Amino acid sequence: xxxxxxxxxxxxxxxxxxxxxxxxxxxxxxxxxxxxxxxxxxxxxxxxxxxxxxxxxxxxxxxxxxxxxxxxxxxxxxxxxxxxxxxxxxxxxxxxxxxxxxxxxxxxxxxxxxxxxxxxxxxxxxxxxxxxxxxxxxxxxxxxxxxxxxxxxxxxxxxxxxxxxxxxxxxxxxxxxxxxxxxxxxxxxxxxxxxxxxxxxxxxxxxxxxxxxxxxxxxxxxxxxxxxxxxxxxxxxxxxxxxxxxxxxxxxxxxxxxxxxxxxxxxxxxxxxxxxxxxxxxxxxxxxxxxxxxxxxxxxxxxxxxxxxxxxxxxxxxxxxxxxxxxxxxxxxxxxxxxxxxxxxxxxxxxxxxxxxxxxxxxxxxxxxxxx
Amino acid sequence: xxxxxxxxxxxxxxxxxxxxxxxxxxxxxxxxxxxxxxxxxxxxxxxxxxxxxxxxxxxxxxxxxxxxxxxxxxxxxxxxxxxxxxxxxxxxxxxxxxxxxxxxxxxxxxxxxxxxxxxxxxxxxxxxxxxxxxxxxxxxxxxxxxxxxxxxxxxxxxxxxxxxxxxxxxxxxxxxxxxxxxxxxxxxxxxxxxxxxxxxxxxxxxxxxxxxxxxxxxxxxxxxxxxxxxxxxxxxxxxxxxxxxxxxxxxxxxxxxxxxxxxxxxxxxxxxxxxxxxxxxxxxxxxxxxxxxxxxxxxxxxxxxxxxxxxxxxxxxxxxxxxxxxxxxxxxxxxxxxxxxxxxxxxxxxxxxxxxxxxxxxxxxxxxxxxx
Numbered sequence: 001x002x003x004x005x006x007x008x009x010x011x012x013x014x015x016x017x018x019x020x021x022x023x024x025x026x027x028x029x030x031x032x033x034x035x036x037x038x039x040x041x042x043x044x045x046x047x048x049x050x051x052x053x054x055x056x057x058x059x060x061x062x063x064x065x066x067x068x069x070x071x072x073x074x075x076x077x078x079x080x081x082x083x084x085x086x087x088x089x090x091x092x093x094x095x096x097x098x099x100x101x102x103x104x105x106x107x108x109x110x111x112x113x114x115x116x117x118x119x120x121x122x123x124x125x126x127x128x129x130x131x132x133x134x135x136x137x138x139x140x141x142x143x144x145x146x147x148x149x150x151x152x153x154x155x156x157x158x159x160x161x162x163x164x165x166x167x168x169x170x171x172x173x174x175x176x177x178x179x180x181x182x183x184x185x186x187x188x189x190x191x192x193x194x195x196x197x198x199x200x201x202x203x204x205x206x207x208x209x210x211x212x213x214x215x216x217x218x219x220x221x222x223x224x225x226x227x228x229x230x231x232x233x234x235x236x237x238x239x240x241x242x243x244x245x246x247x248x249x250x251x252x253x254x255x256x257x258x259x260x261x262x263x264x265x266x267x268x269x270x271x272x273x274x275x276x277x278x279x280x281x282x283x284x285x286x287x288x289x290x291x292x293x294x295x296x297x298x299x300x301x302x303x304x305x306x307x308x309x310x311x312x313x314x315x316x317x318x319x320x321x322x323x324x325x326x327x328x329x330x331x332x333x334x335x336x337x338x339x340x341x342x343x344x345x346x347x348x349x350x351x352x353x354x355x356x357x358x359x360x361x362x363x364x365x366x367x368x369x370x371x372x
Numbered sequence: 373x374x375x376x377x378x379x380x381x382x383x384x385x386x387x388x389x390x391x392x393x394x395x396x397x398x399x400x401x402x403x404x405x406x407x408x409x410x411x412x413x414x415x416x417x418x419x420x421x422x423x424x425x426x427x428x429x430x431x432x433x434x435x436x437x438x439x440x441x442x443x444x445x446x447x448x449x450x451x452x453x454x455x456x457x458x459x460x461x462x463x464x465x466x467x468x469x470x471x472x473x474x475x476x477x478x479x480x481x482x483x484x485x486x487x488x489x490x491x492x493x494x495x496x497x498x499x500x501x502x503x504x505x506x507x508x509x510x511x512x513x514x515x516x517x518x519x520x521x522x523x524x525x526x527x528x529x530x531x532x533x534x535x536x537x538x539x540x541x542x543x544x545x546x547x548x549x550x551x552x553x554x555x556x557x558x559x560x561x562x563x564x565x566x567x568x569x570x571x572x573x574x575x576x577x578x579x580x581x582x583x584x585x586x587x588x589x590x591x592x593x594x595x596x597x598x599x600x601x602x603x604x605x606x607x608x609x610x611x612x613x614x615x616x617x618x619x620x621x622x623x624x625x626x627x628x629x630x631x632x633x634x635x636x637x638x639x640x641x642x643x644x645x646x647x648x649x650x651x652x653x654x655x656x657x658x659x660x661x662x663x664x665x666x667x668x669x670x671x672x673x674x675x676x677x678x679x680x681x682x683x684x685x686x687x688x689x690x691x692x693x694x695x696x697x698x699x700x701x702x703x704x705x706x707x708x709x710x711x712x713x714x715x716x717x718x719x720x721x722x723x724x725x726x727x728x729x730x731x732x733x734x735x736x737x738x739x740x741x742x743x744x
């Protein structure tokens with residue numbers, strides 16, 4: 001069937017573009033000799049996880065235990081939860097998941113920590129249960145969200161403490177160099193990535209100098225992976241958005257318009273004035289996320305391929321600004337490229353999968369809404 | 373059980389506060405002699421719909437057909453879809469819903485239109501099926517989203533066309549005076565509400581002067597309902613947010629901090645620096661919606677009752693700015709008051725219902741994600 005039979009708004013994924021994106025990032029990692037551990041929070045789809053693993057990914061990264069549980073249910077056996085796990089309820093679930101994955105060939109789970117008290121909590125829980133989890137220490141390379149200062153005494157101390165705690169297997173260091181998304185040019189982006197790489201390599205060196213083995217140096221978002229993968233000493237990249245891409249990635253030069261695999265199909269429901277078309281995709285379909293690229297307009301997405309911006313959005317209404325002379329009738333269907341695809345996927349119960357304009361599948365967003 | 377047994381992040385609803393909010397708005401409408409048709413997009417919960425109807429609401433407003441279908445499944449028989457319905461797929465569902473509600477005692481459905489082509493499309497579909505739907509014509513009182521100019525020739529012409537189209541029952545005029553949320557003071561808010569009321573009463577008068585009966589004059593959001601309900605000629609109010617309220621409503625004087633019925637329970641997962649606590653509620657739990665009140669800070673919500681702002685948010689991380697001297701340990705649980713509660717509810721699969729601190733129920737968010 002064609003897309004005409006799909007009601008709007010709908011999140012539409014082009015499987016050919018998706019496959020090409022998955023292959024390209026796998027090739028980039030393979031050619032550079034680094035591990036690829038994609039962040040699955042972007043897609044939340046077991047079908048895409050399977051593509052990534054088949055293309056050579058070492059395992060998956062997730063943000064939440066609930067996501068890890070969904071992907072374990074789908075047969076993924078090597079998972080990193082890139083988030084500090086705190087509290088009895090979560091630690092009990094972590095123990096159950098670690099036990100379950102340990103029963104699989106090659107199965108393992110790792111978590112991120114940025115404080116000794118968090119590591120101690122995890123150690124107490126897993127050691128009491130007789131299971132083991134990998135631990136990566138989070139480094140703050142400039143995003144100033146979580147993590148310890150690169151190559152600092154506190155970082156070395158935390159690594160040493162983790163290595164000594166029962167039930168924990170210290171794997172190395174990780175960062176999310178989100179500050180790179182503030183870059184205003186390709187040159188600035190490359191510089192931000194290189195700075196983060198150097199901070200990470202120095203962090204690993206400081207830990208090794210203290211006598212602690214530190215095999216993993218993990219970083220690399222979709223925008224920075226192409227720089228980080230080739231940096232000597234970096235061992236793993238964890239990009240997420242690349243499977244679908246979005247307008248922010250195009251603005252950062254990490255993707256072209258032809259690499260956009262996911263768009264929101266919408267219908268023009270009103271023409272309230274000459275320069276405005278109202279579509280049935282507002283913030284409930286596109287989120288309120290603007291592009292974080294410096295200098296970008298404050299829109300909520302743009303019609304593809306025309307580039308007409310969704311200039312205003314309320315929950316169910318997207319107001320598209322039409323250029324002079326443009327006309328579009330009520331009932332017309334348009335594809336909207338989102339600014340930030342990850343939270344958009346989280347709003348849809350399912351994605352509609354197309355190939356060459358034909359609907360070939362419907363994938364429930366299995367890890368949608370897994371917040372805990 | 374207590375909230376300690378609930379994992380975070382969780383959306384927690386205080387049933388006593390919810391009930392008081394529902395009662396207060398019902399009393400306001402009753403005392404003013406206007407109908408109350410609450411917008412259910414805020415709560416998306418059949419349990420809250422039942423409370424509203426039991427308190428005297430005439431019916432419900434929804435934004436989407438999918439929401440209407442969920443509430444019809446839950447036994448609500450009088451529904452207004454405040455959205456232009458376009459396209460064969462939606463019109464077929466509208467016909468099915470109209471037929472189903474017509475079989476209920478007093479059952480009826482109405483829709484909003486702002487263009488004659490939309491009205492014609494609906495008329496063709498429902499007349500062919502031998503069913504009837506109510507129609508309200510949307511007026512733009514200043515939000516400049518959808519709707520026709522108040523008391524304009526085009527508005528009168530559309531009302532006349534609707535009244536003449538087979539299968540349509542012209543009910544009157546409606547608006548969402550969202551522009552009032554730009555008011556910087558209570559006096560400005562009252563003035564914006566009064567202006568919108570006058571425009572609506574004039575619109576109805578113009579339609580009546582053309583010989584078309586116009587029983588319904590419908591408007592009134594949570595912020596403006598207290599002004600609109602008492603305005604002579606207004607017949608119905610459609611507030612939504614009042615059931616839970618949020619920080620935007622408190623800023624507008626439509627609610628106090630004690631009227632906040634829904635908060636996001638979160639856990640401090642890291643203390644990355646002296647003035648910052650990281651909680652496990654980021655934009656995936658709070659949305660990226662800032663307060664639209666002029667002059668408000670650009671935060672993503674605030675810890676209640678301290679008021680500490682969630683100054684930054686990524687998808688899974690909320691970075692709370694702590695005042696000098698404040699301390700909060702990893703593992704501490706905090707309640708966060710959202711800026712805009714409607715899209716927050718849409719992110720959660722279920723709400724946790726408490727009374728006097730005890731968990732008394734869990735309500736699946738039945739109409740969550742119903743985008744089509």
